[in-house]
Ligand SMILES: Nc1ccn([C@@H]2O[C@@H]3COP(=O)(O)O[C@H]3[C@H]2O)c(=O)n1
Ligand SMILES: [Zn+2]
């Protein structure tokens with residue numbers, strides 16, 4: 001069975017030539033959006049993907065380059081499409097996402113709209129627990145070490161494709177997943193060192209060749225072109241290009 005991934009952006013939070021690092025996952029007619037940053041609505045528009053073509057959205061953590069487009073998504077679903085889209089989020093982030101990120105823009109006391117559930121079909125995910133979204137597509141949240149004290153999750157698709165979202169370098173986890181049969185690592189990559197909250201290129205270059213060969217680098221800065229040919233056996237994933245993987 002195959003699965004396709006199309007990054008609707010591959011940029012770091014402060015990139016200007018690349019959109020936010022968010023991904024469309026296509027599996028058996030189902031379309032999952034992983035993260036919905038503030039550039040996501042524009043990127044989807046450029047790709048010709050209407051917001052109502054998305055079957056579910058999954059959130060890794062509450063930085064704006066990962067959730068900044070959710071307010072628009074919520075309003076469009078409520079007032080234009082008049083239905084709720086499934087919102088997959090860690091059970092630990094559900095309240096935080098509403099209280100600390102979305103409530104200011106979305107709460108509408110006059111219409112008794114007061115919670116995430118008023119806009120979305122919220123699916124609270126437990127970490128380390130594979131969840132089937134559709135025949136041929138399961139997601140599993142793996143806690144990521146990104147900002148101390150703030151929850152963030154990487155995503156494992158079908159037990160085979162690792163999508164780091166935002167994380168500091170975690171060599172032991174990548175080795176463990178490699179030995180368990182993970183076939184692709186989509187990993188955030190800060191091009192310059194030191195990396196306080198992201199994996200750096202220097203750190204990723206310490207991975208053994210068999211893991212590097214499976215690694216596609218994302219969440220990079222505007223200076224990415226200067227690093228082409230300097231990434232060992234890893235390659236940069238390209239924004240808007242569709243990649244097919246066997247899973
Ligand atoms: N302790 C921190 C916190 C944040 N940051 C930068 O802010 C960005 C927020 O989005 P991000 O994609 O997680 O990347 C973070 C760092 O660039 C950082 O450099 N150090
Ligand atoms: Zn980010």
Ligand SMILES: [Zn+2]
Pocket residue numbers: 061063146166
């Ligand atoms: Zn982040």
